[in-house]
Amino acid sequence: MNTAFMLIMIFLPIVFGAVLPAFGKKHKLRNGFVTAVLAIELALAIYFAVCGGFSMKLWSFTDQISIGFANDGPARFFSLLFAAVWLPVGIYGFVYMKHEGWETRFYSFYMMVEGALIGMACSSNLVSMYIFFEVVTLTSLPMVLHSLKKEAINASLKYLFYSIAGAFMALLGILFLSRYCTTLDFAPGGTLDFAAMAGKEKLLLAIIFIGVMGFGVKAGMYPLHGWLPTAHPVAPSPASAVLSGIITKSGVIGIFRIIYYIVGAQFLRGTWVQYTWLILAMLTIVMGSAMAYREKVFKKRLAYSTVSQVSYVLLGIFMLTGAGVVGSLLHVVFHAAAKVGLFLVAGTVIFATGRTKVEELRGAFKEVPLLGWCFTFVALALIGIPPLSGFVSKWYLATAALSSGLGVICWIAPVVLLVSALLTAGYLLPITVRGFFPGADYAPEKRAPRLKDVHGGAVLGVMHVVFAALSVALGVFSGSLVTVFSNIANTLF
Amino acid sequence: MPWKLVLGVCILLPVVMGFVMYACKNKIEPRINRWACVTVFIEAALVWWAVLCCPGDTYTLFSLTEGITLVLRFDGLGRFFAGLIATLWPLTTIYAFGYMAHQPRKGMFYAFFVMSFGVTAGVAMAGNLLTMYVFYELLTLSTLPLVMHEMDTKAVRAGRIYLVMCVGGAAFGFAAMVFFQTTGCSLEFILGGNLSEFTAGKHVTVFMFILGFFGFGVKTAVFPLYFWLISASVAPTPVTALLHAVAVVKAGAFGVIRLIYYVCGTQLLSGTWGQYVVLAAALVTMLFGSSMAVKETHFKRRVAYCTVSNLSYILMGAAMMSPVGMAAAIMHILCHAVSKILAFFCVGAVLETTHLQYIADMEGMGRKMPVTFATYTVAALSLTGIPPLCGFFSKWNLLTAMVEAGNAAGLIAAAVLIICAFLSAIYMLSVMVRAFFMPGKNTGAGIIEADKRMLVPMVIIAVGVILIGIFASDFMTLANNIATGLI
Numbered sequence: 001m002n003t004a005f006m007l008i009m010i011f012l013p014i015v016f017g018a019v020l021p022a023f024g025k026k027h028k029l030r031n032g033f034v035t036a037v038l039a040i041e042l043a044l045a046i047y048f049a050v051c052g053g054f055s056m057k058l059w060s061f062t063d064q065i066s067i068g069f070a071n072d073g074p075a076r077f078f079s080l081l082f083a084a085v086w087l088p089v090g091i092y093g094f095v096y097m098k099h100e101g102w103e104t105r106f107y108s109f110y111m112m113v114e115g116a117l118i119g120m121a122c123s124s125n126l127v128s129m130y131i132f133f134e135v136v137t138l139t140s141l142p143m144v145l146h147s148l149k150k151e152a153i154n155a156s157l158k159y160l161f162y163s164i165a166g167a168f169m170a171l172l173g174i175l176f177l178s179r180y181c182t183t184l185d186f187a188p189g190g191t192l193d194f195a196a197m198a199g200k201e202k203l204l205l206a207i208i209f210i211g212v213m214g215f216g217v218k219a220g221m222y223p224l225h226g227w228l229p230t231a232h233p234v235a236p237s238p239a240s241a242v243l244s245g246i247i248t249k250s251g252v253i254g255i256f257r258i259i260y261y262i263v264g265a266q267f268l269r270g271t272w273v274q275y276t277w278l279i280l281a282m283l284t285i286v287m288g289s290a291m292a293y294r295e296k297v298f299k300k301r302l303a304y305s306t307v308s309q310v311s312y313v314l315l316g317i318f319m320l321t322g323a324g325v326v327g328s329l330l331h332v333v334f335h336a337a338a339k340v341g342l343f344l345v346a347g348t349v350i351f352a353t354g355r356t357k358v359e360e361l362r363g364a365f366k367e368v369p370l371l372g373w374c375f376t377f378v379a380l381a382l383i384g385i386p387p388l389s390g391f392v393s394k395w396y397l398a399t400a401a402l403s404s405g406l407g408v409i410c411w412i413a414p415v416v417l418l419v420s421a422l423l424t425a426g427y428l429l430p431i432t433v434r435g436f437f438p439g440a441d442y443a444p445e446k447r448a449p450r451l452k453d454v455h456g457g458a459v460l461g462v463m464h465v466v467f468a469a470l471s472v473a474l475g476v477f478s479g480s481l482v483t484v485f486s487n488i489a490n491t492l493f
Numbered sequence: 494m495p496w497k498l499v500l501g502v503c504i505l506l507p508v509v510m511g512f513v514m515y516a517c518k519n520k521i522e523p524r525i526n527r528w529a530c531v532t533v534f535i536e537a538a539l540v541w542w543a544v545l546c547c548p549g550d551t552y553t554l555f556s557l558t559e560g561i562t563l564v565l566r567f568d569g570l571g572r573f574f575a576g577l578i579a580t581l582w583p584l585t586t587i588y589a590f591g592y593m594a595h596q597p598r599k600g601m602f603y604a605f606f607v608m609s610f611g612v613t614a615g616v617a618m619a620g621n622l623l624t625m626y627v628f629y630e631l632l633t634l635s636t637l638p639l640v641m642h643e644m645d646t647k648a649v650r651a652g653r654i655y656l657v658m659c660v661g662g663a664a665f666g667f668a669a670m671v672f673f674q675t676t677g678c679s680l681e682f683i684l685g686g687n688l689s690e691f692t693a694g695k696h697v698t699v700f701m702f703i704l705g706f707f708g709f710g711v712k713t714a715v716f717p718l719y720f721w722l723i724s725a726s727v728a729p730t731p732v733t734a735l736l737h738a739v740a741v742v743k744a745g746a747f748g749v750i751r752l753i754y755y756v757c758g759t760q761l762l763s764g765t766w767g768q769y770v771v772l773a774a775a776l777v778t779m780l781f782g783s784s785m786a787v788k789e790t791h792f793k794r795r796v797a798y799c800t801v802s803n804l805s806y807i808l809m810g811a812a813m814m815s816p817v818g819m820a821a822a823i824m825h826i827l828c829h830a831v832s833k834i835l836a837f838f839c840v841g842a843v844l845e846t847t848h849l850q851y852i853a854d855m856e857g858m859g860r861k862m863p864v865t866f867a868t869y870t871v872a873a874l875s876l877t878g879i880p881p882l883c884g885f886f887s888k889w890n891l892l893t894a895m896v897e898a899g900n901a902a903g904l905i906a907a908a909v910l911i912i913c914a915f916l917s918a919i920y921m922l923s924v925m926v927r928a929f930f931m932p933g934k935n936t937g938a939g940i941i942e943a944d945k946r947m948l949v950p951m952v953i954i955a956v957g958v959i960l961i962g963i964f965a966s967d968f969m970t971l972a973n974n975i976a977t978g979l980i
Contacts, residue, residue: 061881062966065889131880138879145930153931157923164877164918168911171878175892175907203904 002054006069009044009079010119013037017111017139021104031094034107038087041114045083048122049076055124064178067131070124072186073488078121078253081333085246085340086114092344092463093238095456096351100236106146110239112139113247120250126174126184126262129254133170133218136250137163143239144231155227155234162227166217170254173211177262180204186257188491190264208263209273215258218251219314220307222284228307229291233299237347240299244306245340249332252313260492265320277318278409282416284311289423298346298358301427302339308420309335309382315413316397319404325489326482327396333481334381334389334474341378341467342428345371348460352449358431363442365435368450372435374464379428381471384421389475394421396482497552499543500565504615507536511608511635518600526590529603533586533610540579540614544572551620560674563627566620568682569980570755573823573971574747575617577830581739582610584950588838589731591946592845596729602642606731609635613740616747622670622680622756625748626663629709632744633659639732640725651724658721662711666748669705672698673756682751684978686758699767705752706771712745713804716778726797730841733793738800738833743826746807753811754819754976763814772812772902776909778805783916792852793840795920796833799876802913803829806891809906813894820976821890824969828887831961832875835954836921839869842943842951852924857933859925861940864948866928868955873921875958878914883961883968888914890969 016037023030048071055070071079090110097103116139120132137160144156178184180197197204213224220228228248232240259268268274288308295301313335316328348371349355349364365372377388384390394417401413452458474481510532514521521528547567556562567575589606593599612631619625633656641652674680676698679687691698707715714722722742726733736742753759753771762768782802789795807829810822842865843849843858859866875884888910895907942948961968974980 059963060966061886061963062969065880065886065965067881127880134879138874141926142930145926148930148932153926156930157926160922160926161915161919164922165915168878168915168918171914172892172907172911175889176896179893179896200899 002051003056005044005047006056006071006122007058009041009048010069010115010122013041013111013115017108017115020108020111023104027103030104030107034090034111035087037111038083038090038114041118042083042087045080045118049080064184065127066125067128068124068185069119069122069128070186071122072124073484073491074253074256075122077329077484077488078249079118081249081336082114082117082121082246085242085336088463088466089238089241089340089344091459092347093236095459096238096347097236098456099351100146102146105142106236106239109139109142110242113143113242117246117250120253124186126177126186126257129257130167130170130174133215133250133254134167136247137167140243140247143243144235146236146239147234149234152234155231158227159231162217162224166214166224166251169214169217170211171214173207173214173258176204176207177211177258181262184262186261188261189493190260190262190267192262192264192267205268205271205273208258208268209276212255212258212277215251215254216314219248219255219310220284220288221251221311221314222280222287225284225288225307229300229303232303232306233297237299237343237350240303241340241343241347244303244343245336248306248310249313249336252310252317252332255314256317259317259320260325265493269320274318274320275406275409278315278406278413281311281315281318282413284308285315285416285420286423289420289427293423293427295427296358297356298349298361299343299356301358302342302346305342305382305424305427306339308424309339312393312397312417316400319400319406321400321404322486322489322493323396323400323403325492326485327393327400329485329488330396330478330481331393334393334471337467337470337474338378338382338390341374341464341471342382344460344463344467345375345378348464351460352454352457361431362434363438363444365432366438370461371464372432374468375435376432377468378471379432381475383424383428387475389471389478392475392478496543496547496550497565499539500547500552500567500618501554503536503539503543504611504618506539507532507607507611507614511604511611514600514607515604518604522600525599525603529586529607530590532607533583536607536610536614537579537583540575543567544576544579554624561623562621563624564620565618565624566682567618568684569975569978570747570750570823571617571619572980573975574743574826575614577743577827578610578613578617578740581735581830581834584953585731585735585834588734588841588947588950591944592729592731592841594944598642598644601638602729605635605638609639609736609740613744616744619682621682622673622751625751626666626670629666629712629744629748630660630663632741633663636732636736636741639736640728642729642732643727648727651721651727654724655721658711658718662708662718664708665704666708669701669708672701678756680756682755684755686754686756686760688757688761691761695765699762699765702752702757702762702767703770706749707774709745709748709752710774710808713742713749713808714745714778714801715774715805715808716781719778719782719801722801723794723797726793730793730837730844733797734834734837734841737797738837739830742800742804743830746804746811746822746826749808750811750819750822753814759814768812768814769902772809772906775805775808775812776906778802779809779909779913783913783920786920787916789920790852791850792855792924793837793844793850795852795924796836796840799836799917799920800833802917803833803876806888806910806913809910810891810894813898813903813906815894815898816973816976817897818894820969820972821887821894823972823975824890825887827968827972828875828883828961831954831958832872832884835868835872835951835958836876838947838951838954839865839872842947845947846943847940852927855924855928856931857928858940859928859930861933862942864952865943866925868951869928870925871955871958873925875962876921877918881959881962883958883965886962886965886969890972
């Protein structure tokens with residue numbers, strides 16, 4: 001029974017995404033169908049989150065290479081997160097995508113990406129996860145391409161080449177690990193075969209470094225982050241939202257699984273590899289925030305913000321402590337809610353007024369206060385103002401750093417977090433301020449239409465409220481999340 | 494069962510039929526398809542029968558003098574190669590019916606097309622190096638008219654380069670062969686090799702081995718002897734697809750594997766400078782071919798450069814001089830053969846239907862020729878090495894062989910392979926993006942999907958690429974059994 005449900009959860013959106021063009025011009029029917037599939041996904045994800053653990057093997061290509069699924073802690077958490085974000089963003093898209101056109105193609109791939117992501121989250125071995133990782137790249141590509149303009153095509157090729165390069169780096173890592181691990185199946189604490197690798201530790205460390213950097217491409221980690229600020233903004237806003245909020249997390253899953261479920265924290269602790277990762281993550285945090293601060297185009301600013309924020313998650317993972325893991329998993333959730341919320345705001349602004357630059361947002365919130373309030377709450381959550389969500393994860397990350405025993409990094413990491421938080425405030429809050437208080441000389445040629453005057457504006461409004469409320473509520477009620485993540489973290493050490 | 498007769502017929506039937514078709518090409522030109530079809534299918538059935546049922550005995554055709562004999566023997570590697578060509582040749586024939594429908598000089602084309610089937614079967618069935626060498630030369634000669642089919646200046650020039658390089662290369666192979674024969678190393682194909690000691694001195698022997706490697710390596714387009722392959726891409730696409738992705742070039746790879754594993758043997762060679770020279774040649778070719786493919790803007794030539802690069806994956810596997818390396822090389826022969834023939838078929842389908850040659854012209858074609866470009870996508874993903882298509886598994890095996898070697902050379906080779914895989918993503922997948930997502934310049938009507946006779950083999954092979962991936966373990970077991978001598 002669970003086997004069937006698991007296969008349905010992973011392959012239903014992939015198969016139905018492929019047959020979606022059959023709906024032709026029946027748009028209402030198609031939208032209903034998409035909603036139904038996304039809702040079924042969410043229901044199944046909830047089911048797996050509460051049901052007992054199980055694992056299955058779908059197909060063995062060879063002795064080492066097989067596709068298998070399990071619902072262990074991270075699998076439950078990530079698949080629930082993906083399904084929970086996919087449904088509201090999908091509904092938002094029904095309205096938004098009308099002005100972009102080609103909705104059927106968009107939803108085809110939108111659904112396929114969900115299936116591939118959930119497949120990646122639920123994979124029970126490294127090769128299976130790698131296969132779905134590649135599928136995520138290939139199926140998310142058309143979402144970046146969507147407008148078919150020259151810049152979109154160039155951006156998508158950049159995205160493709162960076163991702164494939166990352167994937168091959170990861171493949172090199174996987175290959176060596178398959179030689180030096182007892183099994184490629186995930187096991188908390190790692191499966192390194194210490195007898196087989198005796199004398200090869202240095203080589204293996206270097207290879208693991210390369211493999212993790214490969215997955216890091218998807219997470220926008222310096223120095224291979226270059227595709228992210230190019231590719232995310234050119235996609236339609238709902239796609240940018242999931243690309244930034246969710247698909248970057250596929251890289252996080254890869255890194256998390258390799259470090260904690262294949263290699264094991266013990267082997268990496270205190271090595272040059274760990275320090276290099278930490279330094280790169282901190283560099284990315286500051287660099288992303290600084291670039292976001294300088295950026296003039298709204299969506300691009302948000303994309304740079306993603307570069308910075310996802311590296312918070314990586315920083316926590318690279319600390320190799322329980323508190324670090326809890327902090328980073330918390331930040332996965334909070335960043336997903338906040339970043340999707342922000343991109344949807346950017347989307348609504350584009351949808352209603354066609355404005356794309358930050359300075360054009362002057363006065364916009366005065367005209368559409370709901371948008372302004374939602375933006376402000378989400379922004380405050382991302383900056384980390386207590387008691388909103390970002391505060392909790394950053395608190396955990398900072399305390400984890402202080403207690404990590406990593407020498408000078410104990411102190412640098414909290415400082416980096418603080419500087420980045422200031423920069424985050426610097427690139428988000430002026431938008432709020434100028435949006436609500438454009439100044440006395442503000443005399444727009446054309447007022448932005450109110451949301452209720454926009455066709456489908458109610459749906460857009462509801463989705464903004466949903467993500468703003470999530471950003472607030474997840475912070476206030478973060479206690480239960482911390483318990484769940486602590487349980488995951490406790491198995492790893 | 495007189496198997497000697499069956500093997501003889503396998504080789505002679507297409508050759509004789511080819512001569513007959515050539516002789517009365519004017520008379521039978523309207524019915525030439527039927528002639529070619531019947532011959533190829535009978536031949537394929539015969540070869541498959543021999544592959545499955547023939548015992549591994551040695552059949553002496555005739556001896557020239559003492560020690561110089563032409564013998565046929567079907568061992569694991571030969572069976573594998575024969576099975577591969579006997580599967581792909583009929584499919585290519587069907588494709589050729591569609592492709593050649595509007596081309597002139599069909600009689601001559603099919604005559605030599607059929608003839609080279611028999612010669613390639615001879616390469617597969619050869620029982621010693623001399624026999625293989627004979628068929629090797631015959632293969633060059635019988636495919637020459639196919640390369641020159643267009644008969645314009647470019648084609649004639651390509652033919653001349655092809656002839657000079659392959660015959661010249663074979664001369665190196667000949668020198669090596671004579672050397673091995675006279676220094677007491679038997680030319681028999683025996684897994685593990687015949688070279689038990691360096692009777693003529695280590696460095697001389699290694700040098701002659703390298704000579705032989707480059708001699709047989711000409712056909713696998715090893716750097717710097719690659720450019721015949723690029724210029725020969727002017728040939729009609731069924732020829733390029735079959736001969737320059739499967740038969741001729743794989744005969745070269747087959748020859749190199751024979752030389753390394755069956756004549757010289759790996760015991761003495763592995764660890765000598767000969768191994769490193771061979772490995773370095775393969776790695777340089779891989780990087781060179783991939784880089785040129787990225788640079789190339791002509792669709793067919795890009796795929797041809799991809800072939801140059803991929804053939805050296807096989808050589809790299811072979812150069813590891815270990816059973817794992819050999820198994821990986823064999824697996825890549827299979828996976829590259831099916832993926833690349835499919836890629837060439839797609840290129841040809843576009844070329845013949847629309848006469849568009851350059852990659853920039855492919856923009857928007859994906860929507861006009863959906864089946865063609867869907868199959869192209871399968872081929873491209875497989876050649877890039879995206880799981881679960883078959884190309885992924887052969888790359889995995891090659892990389893495993895590198896890791897197993899465990900030395901610096903293995904690591905460098907693994908790194909080069911990864912870089913080449915990335916480059917292949919660039920040059921193969923960017924065409925796919927252009928075809929499906931770029932607004933086309935050729936908005937005019939009149940561009941339609943390719944002829945059904947081309948599409949059917951393409952779809953069959955695309956399904957094959959997927960199935961070989963899904964059932965990869967069976968094929969890997971087969972390759973391992975060949976490499977360890979169980980078959």
